[in-house]
Structures are given as C-alpha cells and as structure tokens.
Amino acid sequence: MIVCITEKPSVAKDIAAILGANVRRDGFYEGNGYNVTWTFGHLCCLKEPNDYCEEWKSWNLSTLPMIPPRFGIKLIDDKGIINQFKTIESLIKQADEVINCGDAGQEGELIQRWVMQKAGCKKPVKRLWISSLTEEKIREGFANLKPQANYDNLYYAGLSRAIGDWILGMNATRLYTKRYAQNRNVLSIGRVQTPTLALIVARQREIDNFVPEDFWEIKTKYRDTTFNSTKGRYSSEADALEVIEKIKSFPLTINSVSEKKGKEAPPRLFDLTSLQVECNKKFSFSADETLKLIQSLYEKKVTTYPRVDTTYLSEDIYPTIPGVLKALSPYAKLTEPVLAGKIPKTKKVFDDSKVTDHHAIIPTNVPPQTAALTRDEKLVYNLVAMRFIAAFYPDCIFATTTVMADINGTPFKATGKVILSEGWRSVFNKDYSNENQNGEQQDDNGILPSFTEGESGPHEPSLLKKTTQPPKLYNEGTLLRAMETAGKFVDNEELREAMKENGIGRPSTRAAIIETLFKRRYIRKERKSLIPTLAGTQLIDTIKEPLLKSAELTGIWENKLRMIERGDFSAAQFINELKALIHDIVLNVLRDNGTSSIAVENDSPKTPPKKPRASKAKKAE
Numbered sequence: 001m002i003v004c005i006t007e008k009p010s011v012a013k014d015i016a017a018i019l020g021a022n023v024r025r026d027g028f029y030e031g032n033g034y035n036v037t038w039t040f041g042h043l044c045c046l047k048e049p050n051d052y053c054e055e056w057k058s059w060n061l062s063t064l065p066m067i068p069p070r071f072g073i074k075l076i077d078d079k080g081i082i083n084q085f086k087t088i089e090s091l092i093k094q095a096d097e098v099i100n101c102g103d104a105g106q107e108g109e110l111i112q113r114w115v116m117q118k119a120g121c122k123k124p125v126k127r128l129w130i131s132s133l134t135e136e137k138i139r140e141g142f143a144n145l146k147p148q149a150n151y152d153n154l155y156y157a158g159l160s161r162a163i164g165d166w167i168l169g170m171n172a173t174r175l176y177t178k179r180y181a182q183n184r185n186v187l188s189i190g191r192v193q194t195p196t197l198a199l200i201v202a203r204q205r206e207i208d209n210f211v212p213e214d215f216w217e218i219k220t221k222y223r224d225t226t227f228n229s230t231k232g233r234y235s236s237e238a239d240a241l242e243v244i245e246k247i248k249s250f251p252l253t254i255n256s257v258s259e260k261k262g263k264e265a266p267p268r269l270f271d272l273t274s275l276q277v278e279c280n281k282k283f284s285f286s287a288d289e290t291l292k293l294i295q296s297l298y299e300k301k302v303t304t305y306p307r308v309d310t311t312y313l314s315e316d317i318y319p320t321i322p323g324v325l326k327a328l329s330p331y332a333k334l335t336e337p338v339l340a341g342k343i344p345k346t347k348k349v350f351d352d353s354k355v356t357d358h359h360a361i362i363p364t365n366v367p368p369q370t371a372a373l374t375r376d377e378k379l380v381y382n383l384v385a386m387r388f389i390a391a392f393y394p395d396c397i398f399a400t401t402t403v404m405a406d407i408n409g410t411p412f413k414a415t416g417k418v419i420l421s422e423g424w425r426s427v428f429n430k431d432y433s434n435e436n437q438n439g440e441q442q443d444d445n446g447i448l449p450s451f452t453e454g455e456s457g458p459h460e461p462s463l464l465k466k467t468t469q470p471p472k473l474y475n476e477g478t479l480l481r482a483m484e485t486a487g488k489f490v491d492n493e494e495l496r497e498a499m500k501e502n503g504i505g506r507p508s509t510r511a512a513i514i515e516t517l518f519k520r521r522y523i524r525k526e527r528k529s530l531i532p533t534l535a536g537t538q539l540i541d542t543i544k545e546p547l548l549k550s551a552e553l554t555g556i557w558e559n560k561l562r563m564i565e566r567g568d569f570s571a572a573q574f575i576n577e578l579k580a581l582i583h584d585i586v587l588n589v590l591r592d593n594g595t596s597s598i599a600v601e602n603d604s605p606k607t608p609p610k611k612p613r614a615s616k617a618k619k620a621e
Helices: 009-019 079-094 106-118 135-143 148-180 193-208 237-247 272-283 287-299 315-327 329-339 375-390 423-427 476-484 493-502 507-519 534-542 551-566 571-590
Strands: 002-006 023-025 028-031 034-038 044-046 073-075 097-101 125-127 214-222 225-229 252-264 396-407 410-421 460-467 523-526 529-532
Touching: 002 009, 002 079, 002 106, 009 028, 009 034, 009 097, 009 135, 034 079, 044 106, 044 148, 073 079, 073 106, 079 106, 097 106, 106 148, 125 148, 148 534, 148 551, 148 571, 193 476, 193 507, 193 529, 193 534, 193 551, 214 237, 225 396, 237 410, 237 460, 272 287, 272 375, 272 476, 272 507, 287 375, 287 507, 315 329, 329 375, 375 423, 396 423, 476 507, 493 551, 507 523, 529 534, 551 571
Parallel strands: 002 034, 002 097, 097 125
Antiparallel strands: 023 028, 028 034, 044 073, 214 225, 214 460, 225 410, 252 396, 396 410, 523 529
C-alpha cells in the first residue's frame, strides 16, 4: 500500500480522485492501492525553550543565550492537528512506500519531513514535484516521481532557516524585552522583521531630517515645443534671471536634429513579489491579500505555483505554451495574433539558468471561466494572463528625436518620442505613449514638428521655480521591492533580478513579515503609506548590533541559506555562526549601561505570547 501525504485536504481530494482512491475515510482517502492523507500546513514545530529544560520556562537574563544541545520538534498543541497526525502515523506504519506530495518548495519540504520524522517513518519515500495542480501536471508528476533524497539540500535549507529564526528570535526577544521593555511589554525581534522595520524607520528619518531647497529651471518655447536649458538646475534665482536676460532678445537657432530608433521588450513575467507590487499599485491590495488570492487561484488550478522568486520559464515549458494560450478563450482577440505564427522563444522569457524549483507565475491550460473566481481573484488572474500574453508579442519600437539649439551661446535641448510599432503595448488598454514601463511620465514633447538645422526664430523664455522633495514613505509595494533588494533602490529589471540572491526574507514570507510588524504595533498605515510607531523607532535606535537591523547584512545571511539549498554551503556552519553571533549579542546588551526604555501601545501583548498555531507562510521570521 502507498501513502501519499499532501499539504491540504483540497489537494488530497484532487490527487485521490486521479489515483482512484475514491473512498473517503476519517482523515484520508482510500482505494486502488493508495491512501491519500493530508496535513494542515505545519503540524510540527521546533520545541519551545521550556521543552528543553524547566529553567528556560521563565524569562530571565541569566539563562541567555539558550542553545539546545540538539534541536527537536513537537506536535503543535491543537486537538485537530493531534488527531490528524495520529491518522498519518497509523497509515505510515501500514505503508510499503510513502510519497511526499507537499507543496514543491522549501517550506513545503520542511512541513512534510517533520511530520514523517515525528511519525518515525522508515519506509522508502518518493517526492512528487509539480508546478500546478491541473490533472495533466499531477499525472505527469506521478509518472516522474523522484527519490526524496534529491531534495535533501532543500530540507537542510528550510531546517537551517527555522533553527536560525529560533536562535535569534527566542534569545533576542527575551534579551531586549527584559533589558529594555516597559510594563511587561514584549519586544519582538526577528531575523527579517527587524531589518524590515529598520528600513521603514530609516526612511521616516530621512523625511524628518530633509531640508527642502529651492531651485530654478530655464525653459523656452519655440514653435510650440519646449526646450530645456542643458545646464540643468540653478540654485540662485538671480543667476537664472541673468541667463533669461542674456537670451530673451536673441533668436533660438537649431544646431542639430537627430533621430534614434529604440525598442522596449515586454515586461517580465510575474514572480510573487512583482505581482504583490503590481496589485498594491493597481488595486491597493496588501501583500498578504495578494498572496491569499494567488494561492487560491493556484488551488483552483488556473495559475501555477505562486511562491516563486523568478520571472523566467524553463525551456521544457515552451511546447505547452500554445495549449495555455488556447485555454485563454476570454482573451482570444489578444492570443490570436500569437497563435497565428511561430511563438517566439527568447532568453528574456525562457532561461533554464534562472529557474530552480519553479518557474514564473503563469496561467495553466484550465480555462478561467470554468473556475468560480471571486471579483478580486479575477483582477489578479487578469494581471497574470495579460502579462503572459504580452510576453509573446513583439518589442515596442519607438523613435526618439533630439533637437539641440543655441540662444546667444546658451545651449538648449528638446526631445520627443513617438511609438512606431506598439508591439506588446497593444495588449494593454492604456496609452503608454508618454510613460515608461513603470508608469512614470517622461520628460519629452511627444511628437515634435519638423526642424531644420540652421533655422532660427523668436522664442518665449520662462523661469520655473521648483523645490527639492523628500523621499517618499514606503507603501507595501515599495517595501517589498526594498526587501527584495536588501534596501537598495533598483529600477532596472535585470539588475533587480541579480540582487534577489541577497534579498531579505523569501517571497512567500515577506507578506507575513509586514503583517507581523502591524500586529506588534511597530508600524501603522496612513492611507497607503507605512509609518513607524514610537515603539518601532525606539526599538531600532536601541539595537546596536548591525546584523539585527541591517538589511544588507541580513541579505548576505539570506544568501547563505540559498547556498545551502544548492549544496554550496554547510548547514552546520550556518548554525554555528548564529550561535557565536547570539553569544556576542547577549554579552554586548548586558554590558550596556544606558537607560533606554521602550513602551509599546497599551493594547499590545503584556506577557510572552502563547505560540499560535503555525501555518505555511504565516510564521514571522
């Protein structure tokens, strides 16, 4: 008998139907030589401090740092979880073989391995690895089961992450709470949440300390075209007026006219972060709301696995593209031109070197109208579908005209841009003619009139006063981008892709991190902007250890976890580094003779919080 363990009851139901396990039992499906059962996300977690020794039950500085000689796991204390685990344990004992059908990712691997370890599984285990829950992909996955050992490094990375979060979170939270908290408040410290909070505090501080400065720009109008002084900004109005006085009585003379053709590739396919950013921008969805919506679309079989950090497809997906495009029947007018010819296969879409566990988020070959989608699910699905269709359209071709002019020795320039062939832009129902790919207005005149070198004539100069602006507050979309790039502002898609290795958090957990900061009353929201609270600001100011609050240093640490996943770094070395780090942090805080004291808002937790029932992507790092 073969036991299949999935991560959710709904997935178990789908797999059981395909395998012929059609008899519903208490906690599993049975039939055709299979028993198909499920977890509810995490059934197990790392043991609490007091599970190791009674002394660690109390929050005392004298017991820190707490480093168990060997980390252990336990069942989460929940009646439903305990009953379901007993079912899984019983099925494993009767099994000849076990198939790990957990979600195909680091967290999914950890969930399944812990359950099997707790159940004392000694049976042969195979791994089902699929990117969508369509019947076709499930059948294909069962036809190509892999040895579970192929995914050992994935498990080691997940285990290292969990142990690392325990070492840092448990010790640093107790340390800072007992040393600095007022009124029995809990000061929560986390490997990712604290550097993320530091980003928000730093941005607020930049704004608070910003001193606006006035500057002036000189422009002039000639033949209904705006020309800008190439000298840029003037810090003094008197200097700018002096230039105006110098040029106003002289004609503008055209020195050169040049035209350059350019092309713009379609926007990249979505990974989870870019989808969350887009949904926040267009619909004001929070990162957590978007994650829930795209997870639901995955479970309804209309989109592929969502917890991904790549915007590329593997080359073996290419033969399936026509079938997916044909399934997008509501978009037939847009897919028809693509299906009429040979579908392009470019490195900007298909690149095996950029795909590890999973490819970018795309629609499946299940027509969307066959699934009962909610209004919000339709909005998210539409973004995914439109981005997917646009990926196979031609580049947008445009021409940029640059006109250089002179007025009594002062150089001026005018630019204009015209779309020659819309290409992928024709997919979207929006005029992008004067915007860049990020939706920002371009500083150009659109289509310019025809100019001739040597022509000249009168013009109308003007002086425009402006004031420097502070950086903008983070919203959830821009914060997600900052987490992805370890706090660095990166607009270029290719560079941003390269920096993901050193991003903080994982795509699947970043939404939960932001939610944790809200729950801890470290940040609040004003309209769409994220504002640090007094407690959040005081906490960051109190923490002196760079690794606890530096997004860049935490990003380097995150990269080591990715290296463990690839087999390029030792899990033991990673954990040993953390043990040494927490020893140093404890000593440094205990030596602090300062009088810092932090109070969280009145409705925040007053006592060490009881550990909640964990679920995938909900555990704050």
